[in-house]
Amino acid sequence: MGRGSIWIGSIVVDCTDLPRMIAFWQEALHYVPRDPPEPDGVVLKDPEGRGPNLSLNKTSEGPLDDYRLHLDLYSSDPEREVERLLRLGATLVRPAKKGHDFVTLADPDGNPFDVIDKKGWASGRHA
Template identity: 50%
Template sequence: MLKVGSVVWGVRDVPRAIAFWTEALSYKPLRPPSPDWAILVPREGVGVQLAITQVSSEAHDHQRHHLDLYASDRESEVERLLRIGASRADWRYPEGADYVVLEDPDGNRFCVIEK
């Protein structure tokens, strides 16, 4: 079973984005952020995580946002998603990556992460 774990939001300025989105959504950092990455969660209650990541691209010419889908059995879910129309993205993975990058039928990328 898949669930939305995070909406990953690509930004040019991580501290500025943290300041904006924590105020806009009443969120807080899950743990101390790094200069290029932060995970924000609701201050109270439950909700989808917002992962802020630094990108070098401009918003108008590159996809900067995507979903991270959490799976208890990543490989089974990847195979299921491929059967229903997803495709594998051309992606260079770091060693030990815990995720697989796929594309939906329209070419929008998303990640399936072992959780």
């Protein structure tokens, strides 16, 4: 059976430093701009068409204290990816707790996201 009539087309992130956020998320996800960036935002897309778009919208306000939406990034090599994301400008918000399979980071604008340990998923082991 094919996909239904509704799916996630884009995840929207408000940000105060648009150029920095574009650079961070392009490197983090290897996404490319769908169209040339505008002064008030850009839509980044997966060049292979596998994932949803990531829309970055410029705002004058910082991130909220009570986050209602965040990204879960799955990784078959989470330790390496966390180190890479930290080098790109992410910050550690919450290390992995005992019994949990994720670490929480924040992008350069303070928006949280989790890197989730999915070792084995790429090879079909579904750990």
